[in-house]
Amino acid sequence: MASYNETDDGYGYDAPPPRPTTPPVRRGFVMILALLSLAVLAVYGVPFVAERAGRAWEAGRAQSASAALAKLDEQGAVSQASRLFRLATTAVSPAVVNVRSFRGNPGVGRHGLQLGVPPSQREGVRSELGSGVVIDAAAGYIVTNNHVIQDAEQIVVRLGPRDDVPARLVGADPKTDLAVLQVKTPLKTAAQWGDSNKLDIGDWVLAIGSPLGFDHSVTAGIVSATERNDLRIAEYESFIQTDAAINPGNSGGPLVDLSGRIVGINTAIITQSGGYEGIGLAIPSSLAKRIVDALIKDGKVTRGFLGVAMQPLDGETARALKLPGGAGGVVVGGVLPDGPAARADLHPGDVIVSLDGRPVHDPTGLRYVTADLGAGVDVPVVYYRDGAERTATVKLTESPTNPEIAPLGFRVKEASAPEGDGKPRTIVEVDRVVAAGPAFNAGLRPGMWIVAVGKTPVESLMQFLALIRNFDLERQLPLVVFSQDGRGTGLVILGPKAMQDQPPGQAAPDVPPALPPVAPTP
Numbered sequence: 001m002a003s004y005n006e007t008d009d010g011y012g013y014d015a016p017p018p019r020p021t022t023p024p025v026r027r028g029f030v031m032i033l034a035l036l037s038l039a040v041l042a043v044y045g046v047p048f049v050a051e052r053a054g055r056a057w058e059a060g061r062a063q064s065a066s067a068a069l070a071k072l073d074e075q076g077a078v079s080q081a082s083r084l085f086r087l088a089t090t091a092v093s094p095a096v097v098n099v100r101s102f103r104g105n106p107g108v109g110r111h112g113l114q115l116g117v118p119p120s121q122r123e124g125v126r127s128e129l130g131s132g133v134v135i136d137a138a139a140g141y142i143v144t145n146n147h148v149i150q151d152a153e154q155i156v157v158r159l160g161p162r163d164d165v166p167a168r169l170v171g172a173d174p175k176t177d178l179a180v181l182q183v184k185t186p187l188k189t190a191a192q193w194g195d196s197n198k199l200d201i202g203d204w205v206l207a208i209g210s211p212l213g214f215d216h217s218v219t220a221g222i223v224s225a226t227e228r229n230d231l232r233i234a235e236y237e238s239f240i241q242t243d244a245a246i247n248p249g250n251s252g253g254p255l256v257d258l259s260g261r262i263v264g265i266n267t268a269i270i271t272q273s274g275g276y277e278g279i280g281l282a283i284p285s286s287l288a289k290r291i292v293d294a295l296i297k298d299g300k301v302t303r304g305f306l307g308v309a310m311q312p313l314d315g316e317t318a319r320a321l322k323l324p325g326g327a328g329g330v331v332v333g334g335v336l337p338d339g340p341a342a343r344a345d346l347h348p349g350d351v352i353v354s355l356d357g358r359p360v361h362d363p364t365g366l367r368y369v370t371a372d373l374g375a376g377v378d379v380p381v382v383y384y385r386d387g388a389e390r391t392a393t394v395k396l397t398e399s400p401t402n403p404e405i406a407p408l409g410f411r412v413k414e415a416s417a418p419e420g421d422g423k424p425r426t427i428v429e430v431d432r433v434v435a436a437g438p439a440f441n442a443g444l445r446p447g448m449w450i451v452a453v454g455k456t457p458v459e460s461l462m463q464f465l466a467l468i469r470n471f472d473l474e475r476q477l478p479l480v481v482f483s484q485d486g487r488g489t490g491l492v493i494l495g496p497k498a499m500q501d502q503p504p505g506q507a508a509p510d511v512p513p514a515l516p517p518v519a520p521t522p
Contacts, residue, residue, distance in 0.1 A: 087260060088260040089256075092133070092256050093218065096134075096191075096216060097159055098157070098158035099129075100127055100156045101148060101152035101155050103126045129248070130209075130252040130253075131144065134189065135191060135193070137189055140187055141292075142183065143292055144252030145177050146179045148179070148252050158215065165184075168181065172295070173294075175234060175301070176288075177283070178265065178283065178292065178295070179295075192261050192262065194263040196264060196284035197286050205264075208253050209246075209251075211246070211247035211249040221245070223241070225241040228281065231281070239281040241281060242280045246269050247269070247275060251266060263285050264283055265283045266282045268281045303370070303375070304377070304399065306370045306396060307336035309460055312330070324387070327353065329352050332347065343394070346392065350383045351384040353382050355369050356373055370396065375398035378393050378394070407473045407496060409439045409440060410433045410437070411431045412428050413429055414427070427451075428461055429450070430444055430481075444481065449481060451481065454470075472495070472497075476492050476493065477492070479492075
């Protein structure tokens with residue numbers, strides 16, 4: 001029988017006490033811990049490593065670029081690139097002048113000596129700041145924008161510091177916003193015309209002028225686009241768009257390529273703030289040179305005239321006229337009787353696709369091509385009628401610029417005005433009225449819009465000229481007009497013969513109001 005011994009625990013007297021046993025680690029807990037670790041690594045570790053790697057890559061790239069530039073600099077390539085800009089600026093900048101025009105007859109003498117009270121201190125004197133470029137040093141001809149000198153009583157050209165000289169207006173063309181000035185003082189240098197037709201998007205150009213009065217300022221940029229039209233800035237448009245900084249005061253200055261030649265005349269900017277926002281517009285030299293040459297030679301510009309009312313071509317109209325797929329062009333909306341297009345047997349509904357071999361895609365392009373061809377030339381016109389392509393020869397005539405209705409004593413012009421939705425529309429505006437003439441006595445005034453002849457709405461100058469052919473202007477012309485405050489009224493302008501036949505004391509006949517469906521927005 002065994003005896004109980006309280007000191008004997010079965011381990012022996014000298015054995016260490018047993019260690020506590022731990023429960024086995026569960027596999028699920030380990031997996032969760034691993035996933036959490038991976039998540040922390042993905043959130044913090046990967047971006048950290050990527051950032052470090054990216055910094056290292058950028059640093060290496062920057063070092064490589066610096067080494068490449070240093071090598072190019074050793075070869076003279078960097079200095080040569082800058083040298084192109086310097087040389088182009090040096091070639092043209094001396095021919096760029098500051099142009100100021102004044103309304104109020106300030107009186108300016110040679111070398112900036114002003115006669116009498118300075119213009120800036122005279123009440124009612126308004127001034128316009130712009131730029132210009134000398135194109136003929138011997139004759140003293142300077143090109144600028146028409147809006148810089150329009151309605152000016154005196155024009156002052158600054159040739160250099162304290163060297164202001166008076167200039168005379170040789171000729172101006174508001175339809176392209178160009179003007180030519182002449183000074184009698186000897187000029188040292190002139191800039192040369194370049195070929196804007198060779199410009200391409202991405203080419204470097206320089207704008208030189210007097211932005212905000214800072215003479216001979218030079219900015220650089222690229223050609224952003226060419227043949228920008230339908231902007232309603234000028235009547236004939238084909239602008240070069242550039243991101244070279246152009247600001248108020250640059251107008252009339254040259255846009256220059258890196259060959260140091262004039263490829264454009266800086267004219268306008270597209271802006272919502274009133275300052276430079278990256279979109280500058282210049283008249284291309286291909287157009288400017290032709291206009292300038294005509295102004296110097298004749299004092300005016302003669303443009304070709306086709307004698308059609310033009311409408312844009314859309315997909316629905318193309319299908320209705322049975323045009324082949326992909327065909328583009330301009331729809332003939334009307335034809336002036338006895339005009340060039342009528343004599344060439346063009347009809348309303350025809351679609352003109354080219355004139356003198358030059359494709360046309362919209363009314364603005366057709367007007368530009370027609371005007372550029374000039375008057376008195378026979379040119380082929382390609383058009384579609386009833387889905388079939390046809391060709392005719394048309395003899396262009398001189399464009400009726402602001403025609404004067406001589407028997408009635410008023411002159412009209414084509415202008416643009418906003419509709420109710422803000423989009424521009426073409427209108428016929430009274431440009432001038434002879435005082436005490438038949439039109440004046442009937443109540444017609446400059447600035448009025450002619451919206452109908454009799455009861456027929458008028459939408460263009462060409463249409464107006466066609467409609468008045470139906471009336472004996474020596475007797476009367478019924479019109480519907482809108483005044484500048486937006487009021488519409490009908491009036492009859494009595495011609496000289498009607499005034500002779502009218503018994504004394506008899507009132508002029510009234511015309512029934514016949515307003516067109518869409519009234520102009522005041």
